[in-house]
Amino acid sequence: MQSDLNLPVDLGTTIMALKFDGGLLLAADSRTSQGSYVSNRMADKITPLIDDIYVCRSGSSADTQTVAGYARYSLDFHSQQLGKRPSVQTAAYILRDFAYQNKEVLSVSFICAGLDDEKARIFSIAQGGAIFEQKNYAAAGSGSTYVLTYLDEKYRPNMTETEVRELAVRAVSLAMFRDNSSGGCIRLCVLKPNTKPERIFLQGDQVQSMFPVHR
Amino acid sequence: MEVYSSCGSVLGIKYKNGVLLASEKIINSGKTARYFGIERTMRISPTCLITASGEYSDFQEVTTILKERQESDFCHNDSHSISPKSFHSYATRIMFQRRNKQKPYALRLVVAGIESAKPFLGTVDVYGTPIVDHYVATGIGEHIAKPILIKAYAENQSMTREEAEKVLTDAMTVLFMRDCRGYPHLEISGIEIDANGKVQVLEPKDVEINTKNRWPSPNSVDLPI
Numbered sequence: 001m002q003s004d005l006n007l008p009v010d011l012g013t014t015i016m017a018l019k020f021d022g023g024l025l026l027a028a029d030s031r032t033s034q035g036s037y038v039s040n041r042m043a044d045k046i047t048p049l050i051d052d053i054y055v056c057r058s059g060s061s062a063d064t065q066t067v068a069g070y071a072r073y074s075l076d077f078h079s080q081q082l083g084k085r086p087s088v089q090t091a092a093y094i095l096r097d098f099a100y101q102n103k104e105v106l107s108v109s110f111i112c113a114g115l116d117d118e119k120a121r122i123f124s125i126a127q128g129g130a131i132f133e134q135k136n137y138a139a140a141g142s143g144s145t146y147v148l149t150y151l152d153e154k155y156r157p158n159m160t161e162t163e164v165r166e167l168a169v170r171a172v173s174l175a176m177f178r179d180n181s182s183g184g185c186i187r188l189c190v191l192k193p194n195t196k197p198e199r200i201f202l203q204g205d206q207v208q209s210m211f212p213v214h215r
Numbered sequence: 216m217e218v219y220s221s222c223g224s225v226l227g228i229k230y231k232n233g234v235l236l237a238s239e240k241i242i243n244s245g246k247t248a249r250y251f252g253i254e255r256t257m258r259i260s261p262t263c264l265i266t267a268s269g270e271y272s273d274f275q276e277v278t279t280i281l282k283e284r285q286e287s288d289f290c291h292n293d294s295h296s297i298s299p300k301s302f303h304s305y306a307t308r309i310m311f312q313r314r315n316k317q318k319p320y321a322l323r324l325v326v327a328g329i330e331s332a333k334p335f336l337g338t339v340d341v342y343g344t345p346i347v348d349h350y351v352a353t354g355i356g357e358h359i360a361k362p363i364l365i366k367a368y369a370e371n372q373s374m375t376r377e378e379a380e381k382v383l384t385d386a387m388t389v390l391f392m393r394d395c396r397g398y399p400h401l402e403i404s405g406i407e408i409d410a411n412g413k414v415q416v417l418e419p420k421d422v423e424i425n426t427k428n429r430w431p432s433p434n435s436v437d438l439p440i
Contacts, residue, residue, distance in 0.1 A: 100272055104318075124250070128219035130242070130272035132250050145247060 012181020014143030014172050015045055015056035017113040017122045018155065019136050020164035023192035024113050024120040027168040028056050029143065029176055030184035041184040041204075050075040052197050053091045053114035054189055058141035059127070060107040067098045067108055088114040092123035092131060100129025111138050118193040143175030143182035150174060161190065169202065173210040216321040216341075220244060220271040222255060223396050224356030225325050226386055227266075228364055229334040229349045230379035233407025233417075234327040236264065237383040239391075240421070241398040242271050248398060254419070256404040260285045262414050263299040263328035264406050265306075268353040269341075270321035277320060280309065299328025303337040303345060311343025323353040328406055329414045352386075355394050360386040376407065384422060391424050399424035 015028040032040035045057050047068045055071070057064035071094045078086050078094075092112040099108050110125040122134040132138075136157055139148055150171055159167070169186055176182045186207050188200040225238040238255040241248055256266045257278045265281060267274040281302060288297050297305075303326040313319050324339045337347040349368050352361035367374075367382040374382070380403060391397035404419040 100276065103272070126220045126242075126244065126249070126272070128217070128270055128272040130220040130270070130275060132242070132253065134250075135252070148247075 012143070012179070013045060013058040013141030014139070014147070014175035014179060014182040015058050015111055015141045016139040016144065016147075016151070016168060016171060017056060017111045017134075017137065018151075018164050018168055019120045019122065019157070020161050021158040022161060023190060023195075024115060024122070025161070025164050025168055026054055026056055026111070026113055026189040026191070027172050028187050029172055029182040030187060031176075031182055032061055033181050036180075038183070043184070044187060046187055046189045046199075048072075048197070049091050049112070049114075050079060051085050051114075052191050053085075053088050053112065054191070054197070055091070055095065056111040056113075056140070058109050063106045063108045064110070067095060067106070068110075070098060071095050087116050088112065088121040088123065089116075089133075092125065092133075096123075096125050096129055096131040099125055103127075103129050109140050111140050113138075113191070115191055115193055120191070139171070141182065143172075143179035146178045147171040147175045161192075165190075169207075170210065173207050174212070176207065177211045216270070216319055218270045218321050220249065221396070222253070222268050222271050222274065223398070224352060224354035224360065224390055224394065225255070225266050225268050225323075226353075226356055226360055226364065226383050226390075227325055227327055227336050227351040228368065228374075228379050228383060229336050230376055230407075231373040232334065232409070233329070233376060233405055234264075234334045234336050235376065235379045235383055235403060235405040235417075236266050236325065236327055237387050237401055237403045237422075238266055238268075239387070239398040240400050240402050243396050246395060248396075251400070255402055256419060257282075258416055259302060260297060260299075260328075261416070262296070262330075262406070263302050263326065264404060264416065265302070265324065265326055266404075267322045267324045268356075269323055273320040273322050274324075277306065277309065277322065277324065281306065298330050299326055299335045300330045300337075300347075302326055302328070303335070303339070303347070307339045307343055307345040310339045310341065314341065314343050325351055325353065329408045332408055332412060334407075356386075356390050359393050360390045363389065376405070380420075384424070387422075388424050388426060388429070392426060392429065399426075 028045040032043040113122045124138040186202040190198040242250040350364040363386040401422040405417040
């Protein structure tokens with residue numbers, strides 16, 4: 001029988017970023033799995049890169065933590081030479097370059113989001129290193145496949161912050177309901193111009209109460 | 216080479232004074248439609264366009280390589296510009312070099328442009344095989360749509376732009392109906408040379424595929440016994 005003791009730690013995940021009228025919201029679940037075992041049920045998949053540019057990580061835990069770490073270092077160095085905070089596009093492309101150049105050995109996918117002069121920008125970096133700027137929202141990770149159509153249907157541009165929070169929380173909890181690799185708690189990060197990033201944490205039992213009643 | 220973000224078939228056809236390219240504005244992740252409204256055609260130089268089917272990250276990379284080549288040539292400022300045929304040749308060399316390293320770019324590249332005042336259309340496959348032809352179809356389109364392009368070109372070698380557009384749209388409609396990864400939102404881009412010899416990259420046109428009257432009857436034999 002094959003041993004499951006050395007399975008890679010995987011961020012089977014639901015992550016998303018949505019623009020609203022006045023800013024940007026990032027949302028993620030909190031489950032890290034090793035095969036069928038939940039190795040961390042309180043993971044924080046929303047990682048700050050520099051100031052108010054954040055990245056949502058999905059894929060291999062080790063790979064994404066390392067690449068995000070290199071990107072943080074690279075951006076810090078770059079911002080010192082540049083004399084100001086680099087753009088979200090720069091941050092996204094730094095992540096993309098790592099992901100693309102090492103695509104044979106890495107298993108990473110990111111959503112890099114932040115505000116550039118009060119304008120929200122979202123970049124999605126897919127598994128092979130393809131980079132896409134998303135106009136309104138992005139979702140990634142194994143759980144996203146279950147809620148992409150839900151977001152397609154319910155999202156409208158220029159929603160209010162409350163509406164978008166409700167939508168994101170609903171979408172992540174629906175994804176957690178169906179995706180075994182996503183679960184635990186919901187972490188949010190609200191980015192608004194001239195405001196400190198707000199980190200919100202919804203406990204697991206709160207999330208569970210939002211699961212649909214399955215008949 | 217695993218393909219994670221795949222782009223669908225591309226069709227291209229030469230007409231009297233230019234080349235038209237048609238592709239679906241979507242990226243697939245396996246069999247899931249993943250990213251929408253994606254620009255599939257990139258402008259490398261004032262006389263050359265490039266598009267591809269296959270792994271999108273490799274397409275972004277090759278576009279960057281060719282654009283850098285164009286930039287460095289521009290910086291020479293010697294009133295010499297790289298022609299589409301040269302870009303095609305250069306692309307062939309890059310693809311072949313990667314093939315030799317067993318690390319191919321998972322792409323079928325299409326290079327289109329105006330070469331010596333005449334339309335140019337060529338492709339390069341994963342092995343680095345260059346093909347220059349009057350019409351191209353990549354991916355599953357090579358089986359389904361190419362015969363339509365061949366027939367249309369055989370009937371009329373000097374099409375107008377409108378006729379070429381119609382041929383491409385018809386072929387893409389068939390492709391949409393017969394390709395699982397098809398999508399009804401197209402981008403038709405192109406490049407042409409006018410009577411005065413001025414080369415113009417055409418504004419990419421968004422086309423919605425219409426399959427009206429293509430569903431003749433609800434009958435289908437699914438229970439043969």
